[in-house]
Amino acid sequence: MAKGLLRIETYKENSPIPFQDAKVTITPLSSALDPMAKIEVKTNEIGRTEEVELEAPPVKASQSPGTIPYSVANVRIESPGYRTVNILGTQILADRLSMQPVKMFPVEDAKQSDEITIEIPNVRLNSDLPAKIHEEELKPLDAQPGFVVLPEPVVPKFITIHMGTPNSSATDHKVMFKDYIKNVVCSEIYATWPENAIRANILCILSFTMNRIFTDWYKNKGKEFHITNSTAYDQYFVYGRNIYNNVSSLVDELFTNYVKRPGSKQPLLTQYCDGHDVTCPGWLSQWGSKDQADLGKTPMEILKYFYGNNLILGYAKKVDGVPESYPGIPLRKGSYGTRVRTIQEQINAISNVYPLIPKLTVDGIFGPLTEKSVKTFQQIFGLIPDGVVGLQTWYGLSSIYNDISKIVDLRDSADIDEISKLRSESFRNSDFFKTKKFIPPTISSLRGAVPTADYYD
Numbered sequence: 001m002a003k004g005l006l007r008i009e010t011y012k013e014n015s016p017i018p019f020q021d022a023k024v025t026i027t028p029l030s031s032a033l034d035p036m037a038k039i040e041v042k043t044n045e046i047g048r049t050e051e052v053e054l055e056a057p058p059v060k061a062s063q064s065p066g067t068i069p070y071s072v073a074n075v076r077i078e079s080p081g082y083r084t085v086n087i088l089g090t091q092i093l094a095d096r097l098s099m100q101p102v103k104m105f106p107v108e109d110a111k112q113s114d115e116i117t118i119e120i121p122n123v124r125l126n127s128d129l130p131a132k133i134h135e136e137e138l139k140p141l142d143a144q145p146g147f148v149v150l151p152e153p154v155v156p157k158f159i160t161i162h163m164g165t166p167n168s169s170a171t172d173h174k175v176m177f178k179d180y181i182k183n184v185v186c187s188e189i190y191a192t193w194p195e196n197a198i199r200a201n202i203l204c205i206l207s208f209t210m211n212r213i214f215t216d217w218y219k220n221k222g223k224e225f226h227i228t229n230s231t232a233y234d235q236y237f238v239y240g241r242n243i244y245n246n247v248s249s250l251v252d253e254l255f256t257n258y259v260k261r262p263g264s265k266q267p268l269l270t271q272y273c274d275g276h277d278v279t280c281p282g283w284l285s286q287w288g289s290k291d292q293a294d295l296g297k298t299p300m301e302i303l304k305y306f307y308g309n310n311l312i313l314g315y316a317k318k319v320d321g322v323p324e325s326y327p328g329i330p331l332r333k334g335s336y337g338t339r340v341r342t343i344q345e346q347i348n349a350i351s352n353v354y355p356l357i358p359k360l361t362v363d364g365i366f367g368p369l370t371e372k373s374v375k376t377f378q379q380i381f382g383l384i385p386d387g388v389v390g391l392q393t394w395y396g397l398s399s400i401y402n403d404i405s406k407i408v409d410l411r412d413s414a415d416i417d418e419i420s421k422l423r424s425e426s427f428r429n430s431d432f433f434k435t436k437k438f439i440p441p442t443i444s445s446l447r448g449a450v451p452t453a454d455y456y457d
Contacts, residue, residue, distance in 0.1 A: 002094035004056040008049045010102045016403045018047025019104045025076040056094040062190040065276040068126050077102050089120040090242045097245040118240035124188045130232035131278045137269045139215040153214045157321030161237050162225040182243045182251045187236045191244035197293035200302040207258040210267035252392040260314045322398040331389040335366040346401040347373045
């Protein structure tokens with residue numbers, strides 16, 4: 001047997017705040033009846049366990065259909081005053097780091113169940129799931145009343161997934177856009193495939209998702225979600241599953257990209273199938289993309305092989321929920337100016353929660369200390385620790401900073417719910433949230449008749 005790595009990453013509720021000192025018990029499923037096989041670890045000051053080495057089938061098992069190329073383990077996470085979480089079936093691939101995220105919720109009601117159980121099913125390539133129903137690859141852009149078609153694609157901060165077919169009464173989950181893409185990639189294909197095959201599939205999944213969002217496909221049908229996890233209609237999303245470090249890094253690099261037809265502003269609805277149990281001429285074949293990568297094809301060559309040569313790469317200039325888009329030029333030691341001040345301010349805010357990151361003097365000068373803090377941030381969040389603020393690190397800093405400080409305007413009532421969830425017992429005695437009163441500009445003599453609203457700083 002080969003070896004893979006597993007790391008548990010714990011957070012306080014729906015926040016990016018790390019959860020420290022949780023007891024984690026890992027039980028490889030092949031040894032579930034052997035108490036000696038259990039591995040006990042604890043989460044550290046950034047909410048993570050050490051990387052635990054576990055047996056897994058060799059990489060070769062993932063290079064052709066017919067076998068399950070990963071081992072599985074059950075994970076139990078416990079902490080006094082918090083609900084115990086059981087993850088059943090987290091997956092370990094050879095030569096890959098599997099990262100299992102876990103949200104820790106306090107026990108608030110004596111009648112509330114003390115335990116949460118999440119079952120992770122097989123990857124789509126090992127499952128008997130419905131084949132995709134054919135749709136036109138480009139949608140009409142005549143929005144329904146009350147909806148506005150954007151002039152160009154925008155990467156959203158959040159995406160809402162309906163856990164069933166469009167008309168079913170299923171649960172909805174609201175997650176970060178990048179987390180959704182990472183989840184789908186790990187649920188659809190194997191992280192041990194050639195990198196160019198993974199890149200091609202990421203672009204395919206990104207384009208499909210961006211089409212659903214750009215056209216408001218389900219919103220225009222009166223739905224409250226953006227996409228479903230039904231493979232007959234959309235893509236395979238598995239709530240609570242693990243992701244792999246290489247997939248996470250590639251999505252962080254590619255998440256603003258999509259493919260489209262020349263002359264069209266609409267991301268292409270890049271439909272696909274596995275290419276083994278189901279064939280789909282004119283669409284991407286997942287196994288076929290792996291074969292093309294084995295032949296040395298680039299990601300775009302792979303996509304053109306399936307969707308035709310009239311395909312170009314698009315780029316979303318705006319990322320929602322980020323105060324300033326990536327400037328297009330990496331910031332490094334020797335850089336200076338307002339953008340350096342921005343990242344220094346963000347680093348200082350993040351270091352309040354992740355104290356391993358050294359605080360900085362906000363002077364707009366990218367010196368050795370700023371480089372050191374950037375490297376520490378990159379190490380903690382799985383980025384290449386080169387001390388350079390490129391696209392991945394820029395958006396990584398912005399995303400974590402915004403989630404911690406909540407300075408970005410919240411767009412809908414669901415975002416207010418996120419704040420409510422964050423206001424747990426651990427924050428109630430801190431200065432993390434301060435309620436203030438907003439009074440609209442008005443004539444002073446009439447101020448008493450004007451409605452006011454609380455907000456959080």
